[in-house]
Amino acid sequence: MERTSGAARSPLSGLTALTDLFASPLRTSHYLELVNPLWTTHKLQARVVSVWDETASARTLTLRPGRNWRSHRAGQHVRLGVPVGGMHHTRTYSISSPPERDDECITITVKAMPGGRVSQHLVRNVAPGSYLPLGLPQGDFMLPDAVPMRPLFVTAGSGITPIASMLRSYAARGKLPDVVHLHYAPHPYDVIFGAELNKLAEDHPRYRLALVYTRELGEANSRQRHFTARQLDDVCPDWRGREAYACGPQGLLAAVETHWQQAGLARRLHIERFHAPWAELPAEVAGGRVRFGRSGLETPTDGRMNLLRVAEDAGLNPPHGCRMGICHSCDTRLVSGCVRDLRTGAVVNEPGHTVQICINAAAGDVELDL
């Protein structure tokens, strides 16, 4: 499917190479962006076409990706840039629409997490007409092509989204196989795509949906309602003979993984896992180990010495200038962990953030792109 677009692009790309010379030091694409942000080639953006509330706390955004988008496979995810408070945040969301959708749009479904600034912004504030930076579809959480199989889906909460894409894709092609779907949600009204799933189960006897409500009888009983071996045997006695696909919160995935491992069936289990990669913010000055990812060095630090000195003491010679936080010559990318600004005490723990290493110290373990 990509072959055609590649062939069609080559005369055009020859032309843009020429027009880029007229636009230097920018590119033609920067000027096309003035007319329509979806025409750019130097970056990929998507327009928010419409929004739809699935539940009280989950919203589906319909996005129209710009040029250079390529179709996804059911189950894949995308990285989405979300400016909150003027600052770009990147988050990964499963595409919930099937690849068969023919209006060149995709949907993602976001659940507002308590305390999650980005998810709350997407659910509450993002309005149709806004543009968001988008990555290309990624991930290998998908159904194999043209292999007849009997899947078992185990999902919880917004973990339904990649599975929804798969189910919708099956339905669109009219080839729904023998599917068992075990889905967890706090209450009936919290089931994302609830009506659609129930309708699918009514129309297709081969699709067996088991909904488990973990909070329905009150907080006290809820623990017994989470994933157990007995529950699985009840819902899907032949689970050992099925390819299992699981997506949901950390607790569910851990339980499912252990269960399949103990049965010696780990290879038949496919997991899509989204977790927050950032480190805990330490309350006070704390030393740790500094890893310089590119040079493969690692060294301990007391959390007071600036990272430029730490790097130099470790034998590195990173680019630097003023050594006092003015010139930004030493800016380095934070790979993981947490750093503290020695001037203000401000702590940063988001991977990808730029760190002025001459005025920042480690706050716990940290990895830098040096």
Add this chain to the structure above:
Amino acid sequence: MSFPVRLNEAAVEEFGRELDAIRDEVMDSRGDADRRYILRLIRTQRSLALGGRIVILASLAFLPRWGHVLSGWAWFVPVIALGTLMLGLAKVLENMEIGHNVMHAQWDWMRDPDIQSGTWEWDSVCPSDQWKHSHNVVHHTWTNVVGKDRDVGYGMLRVTEQQRWHPFYLLQPISTVFMALFFEWFIALHDLEINRVLAGKRTLAQIRPMLGRIGRKVATQGLKDYVLWPLLAGPFFLYVLAANAVANVIRNVWSYVIIFCGHFPEGAHYFSAEEVEGEARARWYVRQVLGSCNIDGGRLFHVISGNLSHQIEHHVFPDMPSNRYPEVAPRVRALCARYGLPYNTRSLGRQFGSTTWKIVRLSLPTAAPAAA
């Protein structure tokens, strides 16, 4: 230290802490409004650039030779002038309020991959990485330290009595005019430190890679302004070429005027390397205030001067988004008044007048600096 102010160490430290507090407060309040400002500015600037080039090409339809109702010099000249002015203004905005400030990392906090100091390339013959070295590292760290800050006279001019006179400076009333007209070229060659190469302190081999990059940048810039866009006009090549050249000169002269008013007007202080030895952050703040000069003006004036009219605020907070300088300026000024520090701000006419007079005056040998 022979600073022109009587402040004890404790007062200097306190002054520094108060500036830090202003900085923290503003930096913590950066948000959506700032992002909207820079995105809108970039959109406006790109529209102006493209629009200006289109108007220049369209002006050719009004040439007298076509013989239609609207043809004639009276139509052609104002239209091509409008296009040229638009393009010149676009270049001014791109270099000053956008390029200069983006490359100061003022907008890195947004983490917008398109607006990052590390990757931004500006519409100037000077490669941005070389400019970032000569400007962010050398000039902003060593501001007004004679012999260290190469922006003190740009290796061409004598702007303080503390620079030893040399017969070469006799030419400076003329050479400064050349600098104004071709400012971007002087900036492009600035980081090569040609005078040190001539003095044998820097070898050709050391500057060769830099020359290569300058060459490539000059080629792409020249190709765009002096070959490709003019070629679109076919036989009227020269009209477009001339318009583009004038737009570049507009940008050169304007940036020269604003930048020269930043550190050269009467009242700006200069320092010796000994004076700044062992200097900590607070004293660096004091030096930035003493060495920088503001220009009074309205909102639009501040935008087209890249907010370098708030040179003092820019020098104490070089990585603060420039759209915030107007709001911190009164606070910095009040703080300076409280600590008895001079805060040099005057109209453009006064600042540029005194700068020009100084350049003329110091072309002649003068006695050692008068006692302050």
